[in-house]
Amino acid sequence: MSDDPQDSGNHDEAAQKSVVLELVFISFVGLVVGGALIAALNYDFVSARAPLVIIVPLLILVAMQFNKTRRQAEHHDVLQQLSHALEGRDSKFNTVLRFIAFMTFLLLLIYVAGHYVGISVFMFVLMHWVSRERTRLALLVSVGVTVLLYFLFEHGFNIELYRGYIPKLLGRYGLF
């Protein structure tokens, strides 16, 4: 363990965040498994048998872990930590949320504009605008990787990647 008080302070803060995050995570898991239990009770006996054999011990373990984490969290102000994160004052939490947003943006872009437009725009945005890489490098990598994937999947593996909603729509009117 470090003797440096600042190091030790950072360590405590990280442990506190981890406890709060686990409390949220295990509560969510508990809710999902509880929902699964209710759903399984409505299935035929044969269909419900295996899920119930799994869900019952799982719920017990989740309750044990929740209890253990809650006891650890007694020393921390959970609500304050949560509001701190939700108000956008936790930089790591913000980075995670931003990254999830980028990937959701990628999926939506692929859905609307198609795979090739989606991936090339995503790579360029992430490299150039978010990570401040040079324009030429970002352009070169995004176009190069897109072309490589096109040849690999369309010609190498004979797999047609998703063309997107707009080209499909235009195709209906014979425009694309």
Add this chain to the structure above:
Amino acid sequence: MGIIEGLISGFLQAISLSVFPYLLVGATFGLIIGVIPGLSGHFAMAMLIPFLYTMEPAAGIAFLLGAHSTVAQGGGLTAIFFSTPGTGQNAATLLDGPPMRMKGQGALAAGAALTSCFLGATFGAVALALLLPILQKVVLFFGPSEIFVLAFLALTFVAVLGKEDITRSMIAALLGLLLAMVGVDNVTNQERFTFGLLELRDGLGLVPVILGLFAVAEMFDLWVSGRSLTGSQSKPLSARETQRQVFQGVMEAFRHWWLIVRCSAIGTAMGLIPGLGSAPAAFIAYGHAKQSSKSKDTFGKGNIEGVIGSEAANDAVEGGALASTVAFGVPGSSSMAILLGALFVLGLETGPSLLTYHVDVVFVMIFTIIIGNLIGMLGGMFLVNPLSRATGVRSSVLVPVLIVVVFTGAFAVQSAWFDMFIALLFGIIGYLMKVLDYSRAAMLIGFVLGFAVEKNLYLATQLDGPYFIFRPIPLTLAIITIVFLAYNIWGIVKHRREADDHVG
């Protein structure tokens, strides 16, 4: 097919023009992924799974196992040259590799590490080949009842012996089993946990789940930590000096052949136990190398025996781990769970049919491990300097490119946009599990075994009645599971009480 016939056929397939190029590409890919810190063997295997759909079984196995074989070799180079293990299994190499580099013997350690990996993997693969006749006989005693209980035993081992907390690992394993229940029940045709979504009727796709848990989650980690892939880089040696040292390292490994045999035996034996993995095997082998050495004092200060022992053991593990995977369809690690998923994708079924009728496929695996490691050794020997440059790629460039490849792979399996969403969802779950120390390996093994557990539970109750658990083998396996679990829980409770007494 007989063993000798299978051996010859397996070897001819492995070196044929329709298989070898895939092995070469896979091995090269694995070597590069291994060199890059933060990207593990599971990542390499997960990335390759989407490509298997268009391949013949032998080519697919060579592609996947080729990559898996060389990851540890690449990881060893990074451990030696950058004091950062390329993969978790190379952690023991950190004890003596970097001190050797600081003494100006980095390439010597690299040559010895690459050769030890190759010899260790060969030992493990030969051990698997020698075990085959026994496995062929043992596997005949394993019907649905036995496989059902064996799956729980394997999950218990994975949860207890993994590096994570037992309760968390058990939660992860059971969650994995539950996830396998999503979709239409094959027996009653009833939809389970589908939320009315058509896309979930066939269940969660194995490939997007693997990609999410292991590839997308790693990308999260790399991006969020915002670190460069390596810390400060040491100045590389001149090309001539590097080559001279590398070849000297190769000779050193052969000179310590008896140490390699002993450490490989440790690795292979530990590979047979589900859940232990290569990292503990490498540390135990390191301990053995130190204990049996004449120069114990120099361990940790740059002793080549430390590098040789740990690297030989971490690659020998694979032969042992493959045995339970191919014989019983029960994987002992996340890599083997991915391999099992790949075998499903390639249309192969594990168990008696694979060992009896397709023993050539098992020999393709064995020869792939040996030839893959040979490629890794030769590639690593001549490309030490260029390979080390791969660690210089910034995460700001690497992450967007890899994310795009991962999502494209997730889509390509069934040409379904929904699968990309599943990969993202499991990426978030995988990242949270990694941060909170929940075992992703246990979840994946649970997910892969879930199908087998339910099918075998149904068959067991139909064939042997509701008291199938009281048959000799299932009862023995169930007792082992309960005693093993109880012993470990008792150990934890005792440890806590002692800690409380100490504080009190």
